[in-house]
Amino acid sequence: xxxxxxxxxxxxxxxxxxxxxxxxxxxxxxxxxxxxxxxxxxxxxxxxxxxxxxxxxxxxxxxxxxxxxxxxxxxxxxxxxxxxxxxxxxxxxxxxxxxxxxxxxxxxxxxxxxx
Amino acid sequence: xxxxxxxxxxxxxxxxxxxxxxxxxxxxxxxxxxxxxxxxxxxxxxxxxxxxxxxxxxxxxxxxxxxxxxxxxxxxxxxxxxxxxxxxxxxxxxxxxxxxxxxxxxxxxxxx
Numbered sequence: 206x207x208x209x210x211x212x213x214x215x216x217x218x219x220x221x222x223x224x225x226x227x228x229x230x231x232x233x234x235x236x237x238x239x240x241x242x243x244x245x246x247x248x249x250x251x252x253x254x255x256x257x258x259x260x261x262x263x264x265x266x267x268x269x270x271x272x273x274x275x276x277x278x279x280x281x282x283x284x285x286x287x288x289x290x291x292x293x294x295x296x297x298x299x300x301x302x303x304x305x306x307x308x309x310x311x312x313x314x315x316x317x318x319x320x
Numbered sequence: 321x322x323x324x325x326x327x328x329x330x331x332x333x334x335x336x337x338x339x340x341x342x343x344x345x346x347x348x349x350x351x352x353x354x355x356x357x358x359x360x361x362x363x364x365x366x367x368x369x370x371x372x373x374x375x376x377x378x379x380x381x382x383x384x385x386x387x388x389x390x391x392x393x394x395x396x397x398x399x400x401x402x403x404x405x406x407x408x409x410x411x412x413x414x415x416x417x418x419x420x421x422x423x424x425x426x427x428x429x430x431x432x
Contacts, residue, residue, distance in 0.1 A: 209363070247324075247409055247422035248364070261419070296363050306352055306371065307413065309420070311363030 207231065209312035211297050217318045223285040226315045230278070230299030236260075238309070239272055239282045240296040248296055254280065284317075292319045322347040322415045324423035326408075332429045337400055341426045343393040343410035351418070355384050355395045356409040358425070364409055367395070400430045 210229040218224050230237050235256050240248035251270065253260040257277040265272070269288070274280040284291055294316050300309040327342045345353070352371045356364035368377045368384040370393070376385050381398045397404055407425040415421065 211363075245424070245427075247411075247424045249422070250420065261417075294361075298363075306369055308366065308369065309354075311356075311365070314361070314363045316361065 209297055209299050209310055211295075211312035211315050213315055214313065215316050215318075217320065218287055219320050220289055221286040223283065224287055224317065225281050225283045226295050226297075226317075228280045228282070228297030228312060230280075230297070231301075231310055234299035234301050234310075235277070236300045236307070237274060237280050238296075238298040238300070239280070240298065242294040242296055242314070244293070251282070287317075287319045289319050292317055322412075322419070322421050324410055324412050324421050326410050326423040326426050328426060329424070330427040330429070332431060333400055335400060335402055335430055335432050339397050339400060339428065341395045341397075341408050341410075341428070343395070343423060345391050345393070345410075345412045345421070347391075347412040347414040347421055349416070350388060350391075350412065350414040352413045353384075353386055353393050354411045354413070355382070355393075356411060358407045358409055360406070367408075397428075402430050402432060404428060405430045 237254045239251040242248040251265045252262040252272045254274045272282045294314045296314045297312045324345045354369045355367045358364040370386045383396045386393045407427045409425040410423040412421045
């Protein structure tokens with residue numbers, strides 16, 4: 206079974222530039238998550254999709270961050286304009302539910318450095 | 321407030337030794353608790369998932385325990401290997417809206 210794919214793996218940009226990350230979840234997984242993980246901390250949920258609908262985007266800084274999952278499969282996360290404090294690992298995860306347990310699988314992440 | 325606290329923040333052990341990582345949570349209602357291993361620069365990988373009725377679960381040299389009464393979990397690593405060097409993240413699924421609440425992780429370094 207192929208895992209969650211993310212690209213690019215690394216990105217370096219200057220502040221005020223724009224950047225976009227791409228995620229392809231595991232086939233058949235309806236739920237997709239984007240997380241931001243600052244070095245030394247646990248992941249923080251940015252947005253959760255169920256198919257192509259948004260379930261939770263309460264912690265997404267909507268003035269600069271946007272995400273979409275138009276066809277309910279792959280997803281993009283965009284930052285425009287980037288700030289220094291956006292430097293972090295951006296993790297995508299997808300999940301399926303068996304019985305009452307939801308199992309989440311993470312992609313390798315995209316490491317962003319904003320200079 | 322739903323929180324997950326992990327201790328210690330970091331740990332250094334010698335190869336071959338055992339260690340135990342702790343996780344305390346205040347998430348209610350509780351659904352399940354997961355332990356993830358995250359290698360540096362990589363995404364987290366699931367080690368165990370335990371529901372309310374399970375108090376121990378093993379995955380190779382990793383054994384997780386759960387005490388739902390005291391809201392504590394531990395991850396015990398037996399006969400550590402250099403490849404165990406990673407961050408170990410405790411995650412609780414629960415809360416009134418069914419959220420995943422992440423701890424900050426314990427950074428484990430195994431030295432030869």
